[in-house]
Amino acid sequence: MHSPVIGNGPRGGHLLAVGSTLTEICAAVSSHSSPTPLAARASQALRGRISIPGDxxxxxxxxxxxxxxxxxxxxxxxxxxxxxxxxxxxxxxxxxxxxxxxxxxxxxxxxxxxxxxxxxxxxxxxxxxxxxxxxxxxxxxxxxxxxxxxxxxxxxxxxxxxxxxxxxxxxxxxxxxxxxxxxxxxxxxxxxxxxxxxxxxxxxxxxxxxxxxxxxxxxxxxxxxxxxxxxxxxxxxxxxxxxxxxxxxxxxxxxxxxxxxxxxxxxxxxVPADPSSAAFPLVAALVVPGSEVVLEGVMANPLRTGLVTTLLEMGADITLRDRRADGGEEVADLDVRFSALKGVDVPAERAPSMIDEYPILAVAAAFASGETRMRGLAELRVKESDRLAAVADGLAAAGIKARIEGDDLIVEGTGGTGAGVRGGGTAATHLDHRIAMAFLVLGLGAKEGMAIDDAGMIATSFPSFIPLMRRLGADLG
Ligand SMILES: O=C(O)C1=C[C@@H](OP(=O)(O)O)[C@@H](O)[C@H](O)C1
Ligand SMILES: C=C(OP(=O)(O)O)C(=O)O
The missing domain is CATH 3.65.10.10 (Enolpyruvate transferase domain)
Structure with a gap:
């Protein structure tokens, strides 16, 4: 009998037989030698309930x-x-x-x-x-x-x-x-x-x-x-x-x-659902007009909920329902509706509780009215890419004014002016899954959509991102 020893089953195609060597296992994990560009187009309202993969x-x-x-x-x-x-x-x-x-x-x-x-x-x-x-x-x-x-x-x-x-x-x-x-x-x-x-x-x-x-x-x-x-x-x-x-x-x-x-x-x-992955459909629902989405069983550990705190301050329509214990953590269903967001000042001490969420918060800020200042982001320079630079460059490609002052990122929102996010550019992802997903989400709410140079790295943290987003109605392709 051959039972898989390492693998993620039919979806990801990482199945390996008993006795596979480490080299075989690593070779089976996606290799990203040739980039796969992907575009997000301005979408119809996103609707539905989805479960996010494990943290x-x-x-x-x-x-x-x-x-x-x-x-x-x-x-x-x-x-x-x-x-x-x-x-x-x-x-x-x-x-x-x-x-x-x-x-x-x-x-x-x-x-x-x-x-x-x-x-x-x-x-x-x-x-x-x-x-x-x-x-x-x-x-x-x-x-x-x-x-x-x-x-x-x-x-x-x-x-x-x-x-x-x-x-x-x-x-x-x-x-x-x-x-x-x-x-x-x-x-x-x-x-x-x-x-x-x-x-x-x-x-x-x-x-x-x-x-x-x-x-x-x-x-x-x-x-x-x-x-x-x-x-x-x-x-x-x-x-x-x-x-x-x-x-x-x-x-x-x-x-x-x-x-x-x-x-x-x-x-x-x-393993409870990953709030850092949930962040992408969450912000997508906030910025695509008419959206109404439920994200099921998302981990609500207080050391991971900085993004939700910030979005609520921005005026987001998010309701945490049915808070319950699951796998030793508190989880909740998140009901999210399209919202008119406003810019805020995000204190540096909040950074550890939302450290991976700044790229997608910057996208939310682009749709908000007024300026959002995110303070104390030095650590973003040493993630999968220099996320401060990658976010600022991607926003510029989408026609958004953003600047870096010391360790702060400042985004000038386009909401409330009637202008809205133009989009239409291509974001360079620099082998960074969060940059890739953030700019696809931007494209769903932007007038001219948005492209990314490589969607391959999304598989590092959220392999089902594209099918799940499509199930909600996102126009990705
Ligand atoms: O401990 C962890 O699981 C993580 C800690 C954070 O990194 P730092 O410890 O470098 O802040 C975070 O960015 C990373 O995605 C996951
Ligand atoms: C920073 C991240 O992960 P890691 O440090 O594990 O590469 C991330 O997932 O955003």
Missing amino acids: KSISHRALIFGLLSVGETQITRLLEGDDVLRTAAAVKALGATVEHTGEGAWTVRGVGIGGLVQPAEVLDFGNAGTGSRLMMGVVGSHPITTTIDGDASLRKRPMRRILDPLEMMGATVVAEEPGGRCPITLRGAAEMIPITYQTPVPSAQIKSAVLLAGLNAPGTTTVIEQEASRDHTERMLRHFGAEVVVEPHGTHGRRVSLTGQPELHAAPVA
């Missing part, structure tokens, strides 16, 4: 915690996007048994903390900052030598922010490209040193890498952050049996302490 952050973590646990972790509604499939492949290469048992359903038989095997090949994380950085914390705390690499976008992203604390804990960076870039070869110490570490920027990836390394260090590892970032790692540590203490730190920060070397036990994970 990317939680999906990566579910696989990683499965690897570090003893027993069989059953995951449901896993996001089967390219980024997460890379993490699945890495988890397999490090010794776990990973089985794909149905759409979104995966089983991981872990090796436990300390039980990782040295991978035979380079761990290729493709486009994924989260997968690569969290896994550096895992492999860099074990006495194995591992090389981590990725695509042209990942190779530009700064990794010293992860390597610095790992070196303090006893890891050795055997090789790195200038500025701490991938490919990076790491070796953990036989006995790691627990540390207290204050993150230099608010980043759940840094916090998580240090905590994951702290799992294999005796004693208490503490991470202090000035601004609270998403807390999925802390929640999952507890869910799998680790002892974690979270205390407030300063006005907006947190202090997270983990007791090292617990035995983690396999635990079921039901």
Whole structure:
């Protein structure tokens, strides 16, 4: 019998047979050698109810915690996007048994903390900052030598922010490209040193890498952050049996302490719908006249809801219905209607709770009346692309006035003037899924539509984006 070991089933065509090598698995994940341009045309009203795929952050973590646990972790509604499939492949290469048992359903038989095997090949994380950085914390705390690499976008992203604390804990960076870039070869110490570490920027990836390394260090590892970032790692540590203490730190920060070397036990994970993916149909419904859309079961973790808070301030007609617990998180159905938006000032301290949502917020701002100022966006320069520049350039191509002042992005809205968004240009996506989806949404509400140079990267986080948007009535093609 041949059952798939890694794959996302009939939709994505990533099915692989038992015993596939890491190279075969990575080859099966979409390769983006030739760009696929796509256009969005001014659409009729968007209507309908849709379910958004599983959260990317939680999906990566579910696989990683499965690897570090003893027993069989059953995951449901896993996001089967390219980024997460890379993490699945890495988890397999490090010794776990990973089985794909149905759409979104995966089983991981872990090796436990300390039980990782040295991978035979380079761990290729493709486009994924989260997968690569969290896994550096895992492999860099074990006495194995591992090389981590990725695509042209990942190779530009700064990794010293992860390597610095790992070196303090006893890891050795055997090789790195200038500025701490991938490919990076790491070796953990036989006995790691627990540390207290204050993150230099608010980043759940840094916090998580240090905590994951702290799992294999005796004693208490503490991470202090000035601004609270998403807390999925802390929640999952507890869910799998680790002892974690979270205390407030300063006005907006947190202090997270983990007791090292617990035995983690396999635990079921039901992945809630990704609010960062929901952001695209949400804003599309707000800017396409006459739209009425329901987004089902979207995660409403308060460290992820900055976009909804901001859109409500802008006058958006969004109702959160049937708030309920699901998979250890609060979720709600979002009823969204076309709205006349107004420009707002978005404070810097809100950034961690909506860090991936600025490209689509900038699109909403283009349709609003008046100016929107988004403050404190330095971190956007080191995402899959320089998102500050990519957003400003894309808006200019659509005929919108936008400028960057220091770390702030200012967008001059066209609503209320009768002018509306012209569109008609082509946005350069720079291997960045969120830039791609944001400008397609802009095109749905713009007079002349909008094109993007490459839709291929959308598969990293939201492989069903195009069919789901079409189901709502979006004119994409
Ligand atoms: O921990 C995570 O899952 C993520 C953290 C954020 O990155 P930073 O930690 O770099 O802010 C976010 O941008 C990314 O998409 C997912
Ligand atoms: C920044 C993102 O992801 P990552 O850092 O995992 O590449 C994102 O999904 O917008």
